[in-house]
Amino acid sequence: MAKYPINPDDFFKKACAFEAALILVALFLGWIANINPFAYLYFSEPAIAYGVIGTAPLFLLFLVLELIPAESIVKIRKVLFETLGPGLYRYHWTDLLILASIAGLSEELLFRGVIQPWLESSWGLTAGLIASNVIFGLAHAVTPLYAVLAALTGIYLGLAMDYGSDRNLLVPIVIHSLYDFLAFIALVRAYRARRLADPKE
Template identity: 60%
Template sequence: MPDSFFRAACYFESALTLVAIVLGWLLNVDPFTDLTFNEQSLANGLLLTLPLVLLFFAMQQLPYVPLQHIRTLLLETLGARLHRCHWTDLLILAAIAGFSEEALFRGVLQPWLENITSLTAGLILSNVVFALVHAVTPLYAALAMLMGLYLGMSLDYGGERNLLTPIVIHALYDFIAFTVILRDYRNHLSRNRHAHTDSTNQ
């Protein structure tokens, strides 16, 4: 059964949808104006997730100290708190996060900033905010900024604006990342148990 942290994470991410709706009402922007469910946008989302996933796995192997710090941080936070979850729990959390965060940042903030500035400025400024709310470390914030820009540009992939594309990318990427983090954390626990058993038997 998922624990309280999982439930709290789901509630928090779900609340961002409400924030998107309220903020959209205040700014006169409908978060879901550009959300259309069609096979092409779904396929685009699946396809555009691949480069992010390849980059994620590549960064897992790099011996760069700030990246190692992020990996350790994620293991100690997400890994430690979600390691009892089933993969379906991870899928639910990733889907909620993908939908809610994209509704807020790409459904409200980006189009509003585009309307009052320009397409390029709206893209950049909305993702400065996206980076700031993900500023776990300076490098993590920079990576979040780059990912946000990628998600923002995917909004218009194929020549037709559709929020479904970044939602799919965000949710699928998060699910894969969660799965890898939990796998690594469980392997870490297993190694520690074996090491403790070996030391006890000596």
Template identity: 50%
Template sequence: MSTPHGGFLKFAVVFEGGLLLLAFGFGGLAGIDPVATLRFDLDGLVYGLAGTLPLCLIFQWSYSTHVASLREIKQVLVDRLGPFLAACGMADLLFLGFLAGVTEEILFRGFLQPWFEANWGWLGGLVFSNLVFALVHWVSPLYALLAGLTGIYLGFALDVGGERNLLVPILIHSLYDTIAFRAVVASYRAGFSR
């Protein structure tokens, strides 16, 4: 018998795995290797770790603010994800953060951004890939806007240091998601309400 915790993890693996299938399937059709720019090197590690800090600071501010529209987003996240994430241990949250970071970055920065760039240049690639990123993360119009802006940040991070490296946005996205998941769990356990 499957537990809600186990069912949630299985759903996450299937959903995020589907994103990998899309990236490699469409990448194969378009002649784009979604992991062609993935390099495991010290520069990528340093840029990825350092690049996580600004997003985490913005998240911390937005998560603790009294701005009504941001508190509504927090409430939606706590209500929708809190019960599932609270059943997870720290290892599970780390797994989920890295699962989302790796798969989504391979799709959005590894395939979609270069594919759009081939047709509309660097700026078009950045904008169009993150319009799709925003739509996929639609919870509300404001949340989609924030997701799109985060995607643009990740798109810039892809090219930080002068040489494209997919490791940088993967690390930023993965660590950010893990920290955000932990914050949702803490809010859920504390009984967050508007």
């Protein structure tokens, strides 16, 4: 296995800190754009239900991609396995839930809470949705294909925010957090299985 570029002992704390820092970025950009990142965030039982249900298609796609042997997809799996696996495999599922929740909250506040409405106000709903998620994809450019998949996922999350009678940021936050959590669990299980099969890794 490739040498891990970041100290695995520090990865979890640094990942949590980095993701949490995005909330400050959202607040700063919101201040510049005169947009409150929390403006569309409010508790709603239907929003939580929509979020849980809305996670299913994304995680199903994740499981399908795990079975596809195409080189570009295998590369994504390899990169994520070798970067996230060593840093997360020793952690309890509750720790993974914390990281996933922080990532879901912070990234949605930044991209769907500030950047999307900011661009929508200047370019219109459709262009704002697409442009904000091109940025979202570029921010997740682990590989070119992964950037495209992230951008498409971002569009899905942006549309989910408007599902129902009112715009509610809670829907994409739930989808994003729950999807990340399930993906972390799947990756950690695979990494632990690999270590058991080959303790030298």
